[in-house]
Amino acid sequence: MSKVALSDARTNQILRLHIIWRVVFALLATAGTLTPWIGWVTFASNWQKILVTAILLVAALASLFGARQLTRRSHAGRMIALTLDYLAFVACAVIVLNTGQVFIGIDALGETFGRGVPYLGIAVAGYFLGAIEEYYPKRNLSPTNSLKAVSRWVILGGFVLFLWQIDAVNGLLYFLSKLAQPKGLVAVAGVLVFGFSLWSMMRPELAQALNAKTNHEQIINGWLFLSPNLLGFLIFFAGPLILSFYFSFTDSDAFNPPNWVGFDNYARILNVRFAWLSSPDQLAREVVDIKIYDEVGRFKFGNGGLLFAAADKFFWLALRNTLTFALFAVPLSVIPALLLSNVLNSKLPGMKFFRAVYFMPSIAAVVGISLVWQWLYNATIGYINYFITVGIEFWNTLFNVAIVDPKIQWVSDENTALFAVIIIAAWQSMGFNTVLFLAGLQNIPGELYEAATVDGAGPWAKFWGITLPMLAPTTFYVVSTTTIQAMQVFEQVFILMNPPEGPNNSTITLVLYLYRSGFQNFKQGYASAIAWVLFIVIFGLTLVQFQRQRRSSIYEG
């Protein structure tokens, strides 16, 4: 399709329309700020009303500012117009899809999808038909009767049959029927109006009239490509993050409007007491106010001891367990991975196979893995204890000794439960870390090893003197990410342990406690506060790691 260039007069006319549109946009947005407060649209709580009002107010002000810039023929006005129209366009498109129930329709598609799968085979066959010509081109065929042309129609036919089989026609009709309501029609109108405005503003004549430069177009395209990810980040990550920060200052239960409680949630988390015990077994109620505090633990020494009590003992138990978990799980998933990567980095035959084998636990579903380990760990009929028993019996018979079978209660003994989880976590993340180390090893110049060999260095000296220092950036990344993962341990504990807190709360972790508080005890506000304390703990640990990394002189500059 050929493009028709616009005359200057026409361009000016369109520009004026855009200026008017910006003012109308501002008026509409301003009117929109009133809707939450006069009951046109219902919101569950005040924060939602305030948020919507603030967004619309900013949009209105930005639109007015954009109109002013457009009158000055400033390119900033064009950028503002494009941004606002694009965001409004996306919002309307989402409302259209939501009103048409496309999102919840995914389940229905899942039910009918299987019926259409064989017809996708036709589309695949069409693709191969086209591929044949790629490899065996025949000169006497014209572009219209070539295999490629045929293949395109076959692919299209296959897709059409597929859509027919999965009931797409009914789906379309249903979608349209759901749109036929005021909300849907307004959203469709919004899509059309904002889409048209966008298209118009993107026209080269208008860009030229607004003094657009080449880099402006590049910037716009860059943002456009970035926008799906950026919007997803803002809506599904940054938004909830800010929201959880707000909730952490409320008593939200997720169902009813939250009340502002200030720092109460944080104060409860951090409310602890230490008290001296006159005897190691002195009751906590004799030294702290038991109506507020619960015993978390006690340090016994001599004829006395020190009691540690907290208003929320579960938080401190969870913190203790999480730190213990990280303390063991991180070295156990990093050090073996480092050694393993050195072995797998050799050029021995079959190494690629083993690389895949070690990586497998990382891609397997955590739920499945945890269930398998649950069986392995069973104290009475599990394989681990079975092999320990067989091994001990063999040893006893062979050497005529009487070693007692420990019959370890892996997941039901408070002394071993957390260790059982550590083993799974380390086993699971070791493969991924190995691959990261492998990538790091392959970036170390071979000349360094050759020079070291010439200097008479042995394998161990090369490892300490070359491999380890050269791998420092990789090691830093691996240790940091593994530590963060370890501090957020949840799935393994949740699935493996029954109850998840384990015997005597020995496997309660911070994320597990957060989950329990928010989703089982209806304390979303308190759970949010726990999440932010966890964030601070992880941030602090990562900061320490960064500082240690900076001290490394090898990679400075």
Add this chain to the structure above:
Amino acid sequence: MKKSFVFKMLSLFVIASFALAACGSPAATEAPAETEAPAMTEAPAVTEAPATEAPSAEEVTLRWRTRPDNQEEIDVYSQISTELDAQLDGITLTYEPGGTEGANYQDQLRSEVAAGTAPDVFWIPGTDVADFATRGLILNISDLAAQTEGFNVSDFYPGPMYHLTYNPETDASGADSGALWGLPRDVSTFALYLNLDLIAEAGAPDPRELAAKGEWDWDAFLDVAQKTRALGSDIYGYGASAWWGPYGVWLNASGGGFFTADRKACALNTPESLAGLDFQRSLYQDYDVATPYGEDPEPPFRAGKVAMFQNGRWATPGVRTVDFNWDVVELPNGPKGTPGNWLFWGAYVINAKTAHPEEAWKLVQALTTAETQGKVAALGANIPSRVSQEALDAFLTFTPPANNQAFLNGIADAAAPTAEGPLWAGSWPEFDKIMGPAIQGVLTGATSVEDFGATICDEANKVFNQ
């Protein structure tokens, strides 16, 4: 050029269809009852409840959910849904099992309730009723029930109905309390699943015969457990899971319990409760007859290594697959002459945000008729919640186990079962999370019964409203 344009247009149509195909068929994608949140600080009165769109057509679509234990139950509930769909005029039903691989039934349900996407009617365990009711998440259907001809709360077991008619504002319970939060789906109770081969091999007396003679008490139970345990280091006399149900019966049987009579304070430290706990501790620590506490006892039982496995009726379908002789017997009587058993139950309740409370109430009634409950009970997983001799007679025919009567004995008035129930004056989940680990400490030998008794209620009483 033209052809290319046609091709592009067709391709565009196909791509658009792909996106919109997600809408699927109308029946399969009917939205959940569209809702706008009512003020939820208190349960809305029925007449005010549907702060939602009025139904646009005569046919009303309701989503309902109950937790199944296995695929067979999903099939039965799906079948029931189809049949009720045909029976209930003007109502189209969609059944969904709920729960996913990574989130259990209750957690997922709570998230959906918070998001406003929960079904119109759903099942919750008895312990959750207070939390849902006091937060205004489920409807008080007493007004609807009062207008329903032939409906009578006494048609159901009194234990569950005490809690389901509890009015937290007046502390009253019963048909005239002004509260009805739902109807019980079914009831269940504990029994001991017996490995008859192991018991015979050990030369121990048959617990069923002892029960018939009225001699099945804690001493007799311990005797059977010790004799079977003596068969080998990998054979156990008794096995029970690590949650409040199994350990609670020992406390109940000795005259104790979790709560005081008014359920407004902790009673775990009473001498009776501690005596019951001490007996159970002895099974694990002194006599060493039980599978390690905290380990799932079902796999070893099904592997033929446990003589007496304490579990509810819901375990029956799984036990039916074992290849040894088995049956069930009621729990042994404790020092007070009763087994201290539980009357487990869960209820169908109505989402406070449903757009169709009246239709939902019809559905709840239809789901709890004797006929519907009989179909579910035929699977062997639970007992009808209606007090009906007909229902009980039918239940006895659902064999194996041959001794189905043991379950009925467990819920009979003579056994004085304690109804599972919510904490209207506190938080049950929080109480459970304090009690469970502490009792585990006792049963694994980490804490003495005396230390447990000295401290547990200091902590547990904090979950009650001050």
